[in-house]
Amino acid sequence: xxxxxxxxxxxxxxxxxxxxxxxxxxxxxxxxxxxxxxxxxxxxxxxxxxxxxxxxxxxxxxxxxxxxxxxxxxxxxxxxxxxxxxxxxxxxxxxxxxxxxxxxxxxxxxxxxxxxxxxxxxxxxxxxxxxxxxxxxxxxxxxxxxxxxxxxxxxxxxxxxxxxxxxxxxxxxxxxxxxxxxxxxxxxxxxxxxxxxxxxxxxxxxxxxxxxxxxxxxxxxxxxxxxxxxxxxxxxxxxxxxxxxxxxxxxxxxxxxxxxxxxxxxxxxxxxx
Amino acid sequence: xxxxxxxxxxxxxxxxxxxxxxxxxxxxxxxxxxxxxxxxxxxxxxxxxxxxxxxxxxxxxxxxxxxxxxxxxxxxxxxxxxxxxxxxxxxxxxxxxxxxxxxxxxxxxxxxxxxxxxxxxxxxxxxxxxxxxxxxxxxxxxxxxxxxxxxxxxxxxxxxxxxxxxxxxxxxxxxxxxxxxxxxxxxxxxxxxxxxxxxxxxxxxxxxxxxxxxxxxxxxxxxxxxxxxxxxxxxxxxxxxxxxxxxxxxxxxxxxxxxxxxxxxxxxxxxxx
Numbered sequence: 001x002x003x004x005x006x007x008x009x010x011x012x013x014x015x016x017x018x019x020x021x022x023x024x025x026x027x028x029x030x031x032x033x034x035x036x037x038x039x040x041x042x043x044x045x046x047x048x049x050x051x052x053x054x055x056x057x058x059x060x061x062x063x064x065x066x067x068x069x070x071x072x073x074x075x076x077x078x079x080x081x082x083x084x085x086x087x088x089x090x091x092x093x094x095x096x097x098x099x100x101x102x103x104x105x106x107x108x109x110x111x112x113x114x115x116x117x118x119x120x121x122x123x124x125x126x127x128x129x130x131x132x133x134x135x136x137x138x139x140x141x142x143x144x145x146x147x148x149x150x151x152x153x154x155x156x157x158x159x160x161x162x163x164x165x166x167x168x169x170x171x172x173x174x175x176x177x178x179x180x181x182x183x184x185x186x187x188x189x190x191x192x193x194x195x196x197x198x199x200x201x202x203x204x205x206x207x208x209x210x211x212x213x214x215x216x217x218x219x220x221x222x223x224x225x226x227x228x229x230x231x232x233x234x235x236x237x238x239x240x241x242x243x244x245x246x247x248x249x250x251x252x253x254x255x256x257x258x259x260x261x262x263x264x265x266x267x268x269x270x271x272x273x
Numbered sequence: 274x275x276x277x278x279x280x281x282x283x284x285x286x287x288x289x290x291x292x293x294x295x296x297x298x299x300x301x302x303x304x305x306x307x308x309x310x311x312x313x314x315x316x317x318x319x320x321x322x323x324x325x326x327x328x329x330x331x332x333x334x335x336x337x338x339x340x341x342x343x344x345x346x347x348x349x350x351x352x353x354x355x356x357x358x359x360x361x362x363x364x365x366x367x368x369x370x371x372x373x374x375x376x377x378x379x380x381x382x383x384x385x386x387x388x389x390x391x392x393x394x395x396x397x398x399x400x401x402x403x404x405x406x407x408x409x410x411x412x413x414x415x416x417x418x419x420x421x422x423x424x425x426x427x428x429x430x431x432x433x434x435x436x437x438x439x440x441x442x443x444x445x446x447x448x449x450x451x452x453x454x455x456x457x458x459x460x461x462x463x464x465x466x467x468x469x470x471x472x473x474x475x476x477x478x479x480x481x482x483x484x485x486x487x488x489x490x491x492x493x494x495x496x497x498x499x500x501x502x503x504x505x506x507x508x509x510x511x512x513x514x515x516x517x518x519x520x521x522x523x524x525x526x527x528x529x530x531x532x533x534x535x536x537x538x539x540x541x542x543x544x545x546x
Contacts (some may be wrong), residue, residue: 039323040313046426047512050312151424154318165438239320
């Protein structure tokens with residue numbers, strides 16, 4: 001039986017939080033292809049047109065890998081694509097923003113306040129903000145870009161005292177405003193959940209979009225019956241060794257991860273697996 | 274009379290500290306071309322072979338601009354080039370590491386200790402370390418990579434309380450060892466001089482390589498007599514607007530800076546000025 005192939009991508013290790021959720025929640029054996037554009041990271045501080053160019057290169061790469069669906073594990077690129085672009089891909093595209101917005105719409109009551117944190121691009125694009133405002137059921141909403149969070153996480157400093165300082169630096173106004181919900185609008189930020197939660201206190205519920213992606217993917221998969229173990233192949237544009245070390249730690253993996261280096265020049269070409 | 278053209282490059286705004294020194298110390302009118310590869314920044318955390326590729330593209334770009342000399346304002350790339358490569362360029366290449374090493378060799382006595390901070394690549398390449406050890410006249414030497422310093426500076430946070438925390442985080446061991454000299458082995462770090470100096474205390478003399486580059490450039494220029502004002506053209510691979518804002522602030526410029534965007538794909542092609 002042909003196994004389902006799913007492409008998951010991010011600029012770096014942030015999207016592993018999405019991959020982890022998919023591995024945990026999908027009850028079937030899937031072939032995952034995780035692409036991390038570590039050579040061009042961070043995405044969130046770069047010009048929007050440039051990052052849009054990167055995404056379509058990644059789509060081309062997935063086309064050559066012959067995947068059956070793409071799950072974006074990157075809020076920045078998700079915010080840069082139009083609904084039409086997402087719908088007109090040759091295979092299903094699963095957004096990370098959409099399910100989190102739906103979850104919030106179902107959870108909030110008229111008097112709730114929401115804050116969103118993300119990269120500079122994500123905050124400029126204001127997709128979470130606009131989608132939640134359209135619903136109209138929020139008393140107050142604000143957003144804030146935290147550009148140092150991605151480098152912090154990529155440096156493996158998520159649980160350091162330094163991170164607590166950086167979190168306090170960026171979230172000062174949000175803490176003062178004490179929102180009912182805080183959306184982690186960048187998958188890298190999932191690793192900072194403890195520090196963010198500790199700083200903001202119990203009143204604020206942290207919403208991690210990575211936790212809400214799997215639902216629609218599971219619906220799409222339906223019943224396939226393959227109960228063998230899922231497999232993951234990693235593709236990175238930067239150092240394979242470096243990524244292997246980080247991903248092994250972040251995924252809490254015991255086995256040897258299969259990490260392939262991809263030359264940026266060859267992204268659009270056919271790759272022999 | 275033909276004015277001298279000098280190409281200066283860095284991954285981002287760090288090299289502006291070198292440009293500032295050249296503008297201040299060269300007594301003649303020069304046409305400067307400052308290239309910042311902001312779309313591919315940071316350099317210091319990327320694979321070495323990839324960054325070497327970037328440098329040769331930048332050299333190609335300068336070749337098409339027909340510059341008379343290249344001044345590197347980037348320690349990372351300087352540390353990646355061999356002596357032979359630097360000498361076999363079609364025009365003179367001025368290192369940022371060399372003059373700082375010479376200055377230190379002349380300044381240190383047998384009992385002095387030295388610490389070097391830089392990007393991950395610069396620290397791995399150990400060029401400062403090896404060149405200073407070869408001299409043998411040092412009692413103790415150490416080096417440390419500080420990967421968050423470049424993002425901090427690019428974020429415009431050099432004088433924030435957050436920077437003091439990050440400085441304390443990275444320089445803890447160096448403070449304990451209390452070296453006589455600390456080399457700022459990355460041009461971005463020049464902007465953190467105050468925070469670094471405040472943290473390490475008076476015993477440690479901060480050596481900023483950007484301040485030592487101009488001497489050999491001035492010797493090479495000789496007497497040309499053009500006493501008109503120097504001109505600067507900026508070329509960036511990322512957002513021109515963003516760079517203009519940052520550079521205007523960092524250079525303390527009153528006038529309008531001329532910042533051009535260069536497509537990465539067109540780096541090696543002929544550019545119409």
